[in-house]
Amino acid sequence: MRDFGREGLWFDYTADPALVTPEWVAEFDAVLLDAPSAGFPALTGVAASKIVTVDFAAAGGNPAPEAFLKPLKEKLLTAAGAQRRAEWEQFLKSLEPEARSVNGNVANYERRPQALTFQQPMSVKASMARTQAAPDLRLELFAAEPDISKPIAMAWDARGRCWVAETSDYPHGVVPGGEGNDRIKICEDTDGDGRADKFTIFADHLNIPTSLTFANGGIIVSQPPRLLFLKDNDGDDKADVRKDVMTGWGIGDTHAQANNLHYGIDNWFYGCVGYSGFEGRVGGEPKKFAQGTYRFKADGSALEFLHQFTNNSWGQSANAAGDQFGGTANGAPLFYGGIPATHVPAGLRVMTAKKINTEEKVHTITPNFRQVDVLGGYTAAAGSNFIESAKLPPRLQGKVMVCEPTMKVITLMDVKPDGAGAVAGDAFNLVASTDEWMSPVFADVGPDGAVWFADWQNFIIQHNPTPSEQSGGYNAKTGPGGAHENELRDHSRGRIYRVVWSQAKEPAALQKLDPADPEQLTAALNSDIQERRLSAQRLLIEGKQTAAIAGLKKRVQANDGSVGALHALWTLQGLNALDETVFNAALFARDARLRRNAVRALPVDAAGQKLYFGSGIVSDPDPVTRLAALLKLSEFPTTPEIQTLVKKLAVDDANRKDEWLHEAARILMRRHKAEAYKEGPNLLPADGFEVTGADGLPEGWKPRGGFGRAGFGPPGAEAPPAKWTVTEAAGSVHGGTRALSCKAEGMGGSILNAEVDLKPQTEYRLSGWVKVSNFGNAGFPGRGITLSIGAAGPARGNPGSRVETERFLRNVDWTYVETTYSTGSNPKAAILISHRGQGESFFDDVKLCELVPETETESVTAGVVQRGEDIFWKHPVAACVNCHALAGKGSTVGPALDGIANRKDAPYLLESLTDPNARLADGYTATPISPMPPMRLILKPQEFEDVIAFLQSLK
Template sequence: MVETVVTNTPPAGARLASDRRRHVGVNAPLLNQPLPQFITGGVDRAEQDRGRAAAQLAGKRHVVATSKCASPSRTSLRWCDLPLRFAWEKVVEALFRFQFAALGLLLCFATATHAQDNAPADEFAKVVRTTEPLSPADEMATFTLPEGFKASLVVAEPDIAKPMNMAFDARGRLWVTTSEEYPIPAPADRAGKDRIVVLEDKDGDGIRETVTTFADGLNIPMGVYPYKDGVICFSIPNIWFLQDTDGDGKCDERKELYGPMGFERDTHGMCNGFTRGFDGWLYACHGFNNHTTVAGADGHEITMQSGNTFRFRLDGSRIEHFTHGLVNPFGMTQSPAADLFVADCHTKPVSLLLPGGYYESFGKPHDGLGYVPPMMDHLHGSTAIGGIAQYNADVFPAEYHGNTFGGNVMTGCVNRNSLQQIGSSFRAKEEADFLVSTDPWFRPMDLQVGPDGAMYIADFYNRIIGHYEVGLDHPGRDRKRGRIWKVEYQGNNGNTKSVPMPGESATPDELLAELASPNMPRRTLAMNRLLDSYRNAASPSQSSDAAESVDAQVHALWLQQRQGNLNDQAIRISAEAESELVRVHAFRIIADRDEAVANSGTIMQQGFRDASPLVRRAAVLAAAKHVHFSQLRPLIDLYHDTPAEDVYLQHSVRMALRNHLQSPELFQQLDRELTDRDIKLVAAICLALNTPDAGSFLIRHIRVLSDAPPDEFANYTRFAVRHVSAQNVGTLTAVVRERFADNPSMQLELLKAASDGLKQRGASTPEVIRNWAATLAAELIGLKNGKLPAADADPIVWSYVPYPGGKDQGSPFQVTHRRTSTDGMKETPLYSSLPKGEQQTGIYRSGSFNPGEQFSFYMAGHDGVPKDPAGGKNLVRLRDAATHETLHTWPPPRNDTAHQFNWTNTDDVQCTYIEVVDGDSGNAFAWLAVGRFSVEGLNPNTRIEQRREGIELIGLFQLADFRDVLSILLRRSNSDVTTGELLGKAIAGMQADSRFHALAAACGVTDLAATVRSSVHNALLSDSTDNIEETLGKVMASATSAQQLRVAEPLCSDLTGAKLLVALVDKGKASAELLRRPTVADALKAVADESLNSRVQQLLNSLPDQNAERDALIASRTQNYVQQPGSAVAGEAVFAKNCSVCHQVAGKGKKVGPNLDGIGSRGANRLIEDMLAPNRNVDIAFRTSTVVTTSGKVASGLSRGYDGARLILIDSKGAEISIPRDDIEELVVSRRSPMPDNVAEILTEQQFRDLTAWLLSLRN
């Protein structure tokens, strides 16, 4: 039941639109009557009640939703007294109009809210919500809040459109940036339609009844901060100071402070979250994807790409980088200890900012120290987070104090986290959501705690919130509706009265008294107003509460610091104060000062030893600003003494040490009397220095570092090679080869790291490293005295084949050592189908081999429950490699012990292969394990992988002396296409012609006839190119479309290859569809001449409509998934194999493309479309870059920017392409995604269904 309460009852005849039950009774006879046009406008008209009819009636109307009822739809409504200035005739007219407007809303409610109540369960997963908009009153009825809280409407359309950011001023007024233009900026030939409005409570009753447009003509304004007689805001393309110089409450002067700020690539983040620090700087977020290079009046310039934070002086004098990274930070809040927290859309809902720290982003590197550790793992079921507020007031119950609140614009909730302190660090603990709405249009995108202790929520109220998931010009985007909600705590007594902020004529004494307020927004607003308006008159000694209030003491310190009146003695006294918070701010002030305090060494070391970890971290931040040799040893000791759980203190110490060691003089003084533990700490910091001194330090101490974890030691090697001389590289090589003489795998990793370092440096490979690579390659390949072993000693390759009719979940077979054999052998090495689960099925097929006269092996396992007859699904069979005839079949022994099986080759068959078949998907007794073959090459071993590693190493360093060895191995590799392709790439890499690289790709095509494969090998090894076209034509005739694409892509890297590809298409040897593949089309466009482009276009014109085919594929795959959903468990394995090279989920995988946490919220329809048609909605940050080199070569992929002297691209397979900067002639960014657009060919239908099932499960 809906309970409605009306207080301060309106004049007779007036009815509230939200008083639904009684309204039905009163007006039932009118329901069948024709309605005036302004009523039949439906929801739009009803939603304008507050701005028109209701505004005329009462001047203000305050609608509130409380939590006193269990149901979120139960509401309490209140009317406020009529202002006397309205003439009664207007009131009578408004009453008449409002009654009919209420009836119109009633009819809308009968449809809109009913549909809302019965909305599908997955409505919140849709990127375009299908429900209709609700009036503010009806939307509020969908809110659920904790006991004792109530929500009330502050303002709605038409007074505002889309609210972007909010901020309070020192008079308690609420300033709001509001946009109708978003998400498409106003064109240059007209002014924007957007505004900044000011909401004011002039009579002190807690209701902001006055809405004033302070500035209009703006262009998607976001960040906002009221300042002096105006406001600082961002509006495309600048940060402005909008000023009211004549006191009429309207902007009449506009001053550009900083700009232009990037907006061209993306408008859904830009510059937002303006937050005034204790130090007087204005801190801000730089949103997703845009590039900004900007300077202040002092000429100091910064460059920001995509997510970052920065700070600036309010007079335009200076702008500074604050932190690096994040994806799309939107919203910022400050703690009483001056920590800043941001919400980041696409990484974490809460992140603490460490000055100078680097945060994880899409493929952006860190500074060498690693990313600042996250303070949470959960995502509240969405990566679409907007706004953050920390509650630092005394009105809410104690359990909410210090909590952070975040807007979740996808789930329609305001999330809540409590912050668990761990030393100086914090861990966000997920609490019950603070506000939950059942209206899918509710989009909380900014939050602020007001000076009254209430929470204010900017509601972007919209059917669509996604910036990339839905076209910017989608007609469903609403541009008119927007609401701001106030959530306050009433407790049991219902008291909502708050003390107003000091007014326009406030004296310094009144503002000084506010510094003791338990409400942090009040006291910070008062402090800033004192400094901005009464800078010289404000004297902290006037605050009578300073002695009692720690907060007042803190603000008094900052008042004096910002006035320039705080002396060193006062700082020293504060650094020893009894209050932890005062000590924290004493060191924050030291960090804020341009000059160190007198006797800073003593004070800093005192701070490092403070009992409070928060003070220690503040002291370390101060030390990072004021470097001095006397701080080096104490900082090192502090790091060692800090518990590993205090991740922010440890990271802060490392950043402070980095700043110290950037000085060559300090570095040289440090490198004395260091313990091994100290050396390892300093070595890790060297990776962030990029100096020869750092490289030399690593070389000098390489023996101490050689027991570091492999990844860490590889980083040291990569760095040292990049930064030290060739002579020192020789020293490094000798130590590494000695230390890891018995560990070829580690040597391989270090050689790869050395190769990376040389590429970053843009240097040729020193001979000492080439010799090392050659020695290791020979060992890995198996050369003895420079010769390969006999062919019959080569390991035989096994391959997985899906079981016919079963689910393809990947190979179930793994090597195990768990079984005993009947002859007593323990830990028998066997290929087993048990480890991955007995329900998994598959066939493990060997390469061909000569079985000899007698063939034998051992097998353990089952073929069904022992008491039942054998099922005949699990078996081993020997087959003729020429005819595929089954020569013999063996069932499992139905025993856990491995038994021997024998076969006599009476017919002298020379070439056979083995298949181990697990076709039993039962839950038990459904596995088998096989090994100890009489043909040694069949048995589990590491020789195949080692040989492949050796081949890869030869290709990496282009060791031409191995060409003859590679040629022999290539001719032996007929049945091992994986090794064959690696061999082909190593051989082709020694020459530039793209046609040889296409032949290398052809080596990896399965199911080629032996004669065709032999032709490929011959062409690849030949010095002539005469037979390449004919050979590739035969390959294309046998290849699948996915395999054809792999052969075609390298051909497009130069004009000669491109002409060959088009010729193959022209002659019908290769599919013309190849020309539409993004990786082919973009490369062809970059390399082809006019004649070739013309022929390509003719071939493309002959093809059927691609969108129709793709739409049919999407529809088919969607229908198939609905009818037969996949396995999420199997889908995770598909993701790990095919997708994790570019995408990350729950912190696993590479962060090259978008993070996929929460992607399941998109729903099956959109998810399947995104997988099968990745080029339809491509975020500008993830578009393909195509590079043409000075030699005419072409490469394509996602650009990760420059690393040293080289541009780094990531191709569609997740592989890194490194191109010297000086070799780049042209770089073009297309609108295509680097994601493969042939996923339907790469994955089987079962794999596709499984992957879809797993991705859809990622909702939290």
Template sequence: MPPPRFPSLVLRSSLFILASSFLPSAQAVHQKNAGPEEVELKFNLPPPAPLSPEEAKKTFKVEKGFHIELVASEPMIESPVAMSFDAQGRLYVVEMRGYMHDLEGGGEKEPTGRVSLLEDTDGDGRMDKATPFLDNLVMPRAVLAVNGGALIAVPPNLYFCKDTDGDGKADVKDVVATDFGTLGGQPEHMADTPVWAMDNAIWSAGYSTRFKLRSGVWQKDTGLGRGQWGLCQDDFGRLYFNYNSDMLRADLLPTEAFTRNPLLRNATSINAKLAADQTLYPSHPTPGVNRGYDPKSLRADGTLSKPTGTCGALIYRGDAFPAAYRGNAFVPEPCANLVKRFTMREKDGIVKATNTAKTTEFLTSTDERFRPVQAANGPDGALYLVDMYRGIIQHQSFLTHYLIANIEARKLETPFNQGRIWRIVPDSKERPQPVKVSKDVNLLTHANGWVRDTAQRLLVESGDAATVPALKEMLSNESALARLHALWTLDGLAAVTPDLLRPALADKDAQVRAAAVRIASRDLAPDLIALSAEKDALVLANLAIKLTSFNLPDADAAVAKLLASDGKNTLIREGALTGMRGREAAFAKLLVGQLTKENGAQIMPVVEALGSLLAQANKAGPFEEMLDLAAAQPQGGAVQVAAIKGLASSSSDPKSKMPAKLLWLNAEPASLKTLKAAMTDKSSAKLFANVAARLAWPGKPGAPPPPKIVPLNEAQTALFEKGKTIYATLCAACHQPHGFGLDGLAPPLVDSEWVLGKPEILTRIVLNGLAGPVKVSGRNFNLAMPPLPQLTDEDIAGVLTYIRREWEHTGSPVETKAVKTVREQSKGRMAMWSEEELKNLGKKTSSK
């Protein structure tokens, strides 16, 4: 479905009736998600009538001091799911008109979607002109005004579209990416919401590639797949997102840094949960949610108590609201027909969100078809809402029997062709006026964050060197936000020099200093190393990220000194760990060299974290190096305990039931005897036993026979090398060069039971694809791998041989003729494989 998992459907409060009627259950489509077949409609309400925009407006209750205004509605737009303002205040709106015409998902394969360009030609605040900018689309889902046109997502493609003749319709349609979702894929689990962030990169929710526009060319770079439906940034460029049941998360440190170390999956600096209290207060009963049969979902009065369909969160950065609202988070929950407001606070780089609601919300509606799916800042400083306006919001793939019964009983399948854009403004006498943005450096000082962002984008897009002097002058502006935008704009124009950055590294504002550290190149390594007087945690965390990326002895020594003072700080520690992949043991040795009686509490968390990374890496050599380091420390001391505790944690997922990989050494390490004698108390002895159990060597009592590694012959080696090239060009974008994959996009290949299992299973996956859910290395992934039938038999044999022998794998090679055989067996198959099908291949099925 459009927005993130919209798992619910809400029932009208004015007719709240308690009943106990059992209905025969309709057939839920997704059997693993279907819930109980016998459903009880406790709140048996009559079918509600769809409301006109004027009628719907009367159902809203907005926080005191504000009111809601209509910007656009049907028939001008239908089923809107996303929007983006261009620099002139025109509005691109994505209309997913094929979404859920009935309970079977009818309409989704039809090219009925479009992106419309809306204009307010008379300046009254209401859109009065609509042009089909791009039409005849199958389930479009995202748009971003950029470079005089727009990026538009129509899975599996992301297009750049532009109107060059002034008629409002796109006559340029260039492919930017071909993996932005899957054609016919699950709409709740695909990339969406591209955002031009302060770092001049375009990030998207649920998508691991970021884009940069340089001299008119779209450049691709790695990022991290984050969130489900919706993405935004705050005044400092931090990315915020959400999941269906978690209203607000953020990356507290630069997202791209964590791509360097894929084992930092559980880092708390990224994908950080911000709101402890997410209690909801709908203004009417909402029993028609997908899990309404579960007593934990609804209160006794029938209202939803926790989020189930969150999407499109926004950090408000406008200038129309009172100052107390700047930086607040506004989060739509379409299943509860409301928008929640969180106040934000930050301390030492850690951001927390506080639920402002006590018994009500910032905005609620008693109209169950009010479906806010995106909140956005506008050129007038107001807060805008995309309202999909419909009865069915949950996609058919996840409908439960309970929700189907509610939909049928209350006749909520239709209408599906309505939709509104709303604006929330304060109760002032004058309506705020929109700002038209140009390549004016002075607009970087504007109070409206949307204006500043747009001005920065236009300046970077222009590549105009003539603006550089004014931008340099802006670096001395009294506004820290203006200085911050000027610095990033100069970076986007490739106009940053060491002489320009040095003053920024000493700026009085910590956010400016942190940005200067992020932007600094290797040429400034001596200046960064010399930042010994820095005290701000956020700046120090960025400094740790930058210095460890240099891989220079002096830089590493500076980081060791930094961690010896601040290793307990989560941001600083995790920032440093981003650059230590492959040299954990060496850095632990360097860090231990800094140990004193006074700084042990700072150093030990880092030693433990380094040991944990080594335990997850499953590499025998570095693991043994850490053991040797621990054995060389004072017996029973803190370093030994921290190192062994880290090495004893074999998985990044504490819930994983997968046994730890056995690490083979050439001989029993002497360090084991030393450590066994030192680890005498019950807790330490248990940790040591876990570590020792992971190690094996020839002749170890109870150890299995060592693995037999058959060398590749000349032909197989040639296949391996060919597969290496194919992997780098075709597979590494998702599964990554290191093979550990990307959360939210691609599962790991390293030590995967699928990779090291039967080669014919792998071959089938490459030929026909694999649709989730699927369990890999003890973790569940609900993703889709597209088929790659364009690869030749030799290509497939090569890439499979590569992944079965790379990363210390010892799997057998895959022969070309074996691939050919499987291709013949799969001839005519069009559907992707499922995990269950692949596991049952060759098994006889019994019939009763």
């Protein structure tokens, strides 16, 4: 691919035999099979002459040697046939010539024998000819320079018009006051030919706008340090209103600013931010975070940080069910956000997001790429939007698009459920190019069902680090905004393309919305395009379309599995029209997505709790829905009954074995003060750091590396290395007589390491007390004070093998921290105490203990009917009357229980309460699963026996 792409030999790739149908193969000129892939089935209906089989392992290098490539190329052309070969040769002759020149500003980060030459920019025609899409897809130009320039983000209004954020100021032109040279432009196709022909500047004098989304008759624009609200009041498509929504977004580095604004299914607005972060006050509360996703209210009254990523971040999205995703620029392009940080109690370190992509490499079709840190992988990844459209092939549905402008591709990722989480397999490319200026930075499905993407059109993408003689081959200068200055960086070009399916039953056409037509908007909630569904939902709520309420309720109650029911539910929530009937219909729906959103939408008042515990959703068979249920449980006020439930949920096998459900259980135990485990003895050496060795350090602990540096840049201005000591000074000890201290005069870092042997497949808690003073050098990569544990030995460094406690980037007095660690098949563990940054840190009472489930100590006697009857009617969590009727009183969710003891024997009753899904109740067809949770999860042992006794008395 990489080596043949510049010659017009393009590939599509799959490792999934199910996708290799005769119809799909017929779209291609040849089929290339990897010889060692013995598990790949024989291709039926494909001519043998069309198949080329090779052993890619024999390529023996990266790039592959000429001795391998030349014969392979000849085999491929032979397999394609004489006519296609002739057409290919003619295609190469028809290409506009490529102009190149030597230029000293082209960095050689990859340490090639010769630096790449500079490719002159190409015309639209020449660039499109060098840009690949699948055989059944075609590229269509929507807009290009000079009509538009530097498009960084797009959004569509109700009429389907494309609004573009243009930023020629990026990356250096940071203006503190926000009055720059950038614009929001409306691009409109007035004659329906698929090409924009009318361009209107909606707002100008902006400064590096990175994203936009529609709200309240206008748009919200992310323009750090502020979010702006812009609105046209007189209908001339010019902004008359310009006001701040909130301020506090960092501007220290322009490629790490707030980005990717979206309207969410839950009626909040969502976005992403890199390491420039946010620090300010919102709703009267101080907020500070970086590198992850957040949500906010359109009026600026609320802001919540949600999912913590690992490095600079430029992606936020949600699937049809509202499950959260996002991505980082470097090496981790796709994350799943399973647990919002708002649910995590202070001091508890919990996984809120996890990298889920399984493929690290990018499938470029050119060897001429420039990258500095993740060579061949993701280093400028942007976006994570899902494809949903009946106007695109079935194989693309549900795929995630990630733009990688340094490699000139839009990558596809195949997201699948993985327990309560997700995993993303490699689904190859949507678009790839050999034009070294073609730089996709934004991709989404537009209101016509096609994929629209913004081509940044720049030869220079790399932001930092700044080239030096040692890295890049020449010394450059870091400019404002954190990017290296380079005269080759373009500030005027830009294009927008549409990717269209040639086999669509109907041509792509705009789905327009009328804000004044509630019937049309309600129908649009079931659109095949997510953007249209969300726009219709928002317009119904903003327009206070109460006339739609009856139809919305019918949509939810239809129980037909349609995606429109999810949007109807949240539209009702936005119109303050959700009621018990609608909630019950959603909580008991066949569609797990609807059940999941119903529990997310539940209020936390008494009525919400009654609906929650009456639904059995806490043990929902769908793991992602169960995760939502556990998180909702963490929002309820603590009661003894909830504490009992939490303890049992925490030790339940299904929850313990799923990493996300396990994390949710940890939150529940802390929130409701319901510890389900007891700690074994401390397994760490030098318990409490009271015992020191000959080196003066705690016995059994050894330094692992260390450095000291006075500032950024190459080594030279060194400071003394960070130093570990055992201290007895007043105020420096938390427990006992001694504590551990690390001090760094400059930008220092060091790690203290201890290794211990543990049990396989066992869970442990690492905890301790930490104090930090005089912390500095806040911009140092990987900075912070923390404890961590991970696999030692051969498994050291495996992805996901290390977890850490809260990481401190500020001064704190003695603070308790903890995390849990499961050994899996790696019983040897390394515990690290890390100090990275200027200042002094103190650690004390550090423990690593096995977590042993608490055993039931309650003695159980024969059940008492009267106590069981009280539970049936009055139990605050497990009252049977929430789902069953007796003597004409109660709920009709489940069957009436009058005379149940005459109809069913004792073993049946026991099974029904212990495992409700083993056999559904006679005549129950509302949902494919029982809404009743396993009652042993909720009731204490004696309460369970009392309920059994009462049921057996109902004759």
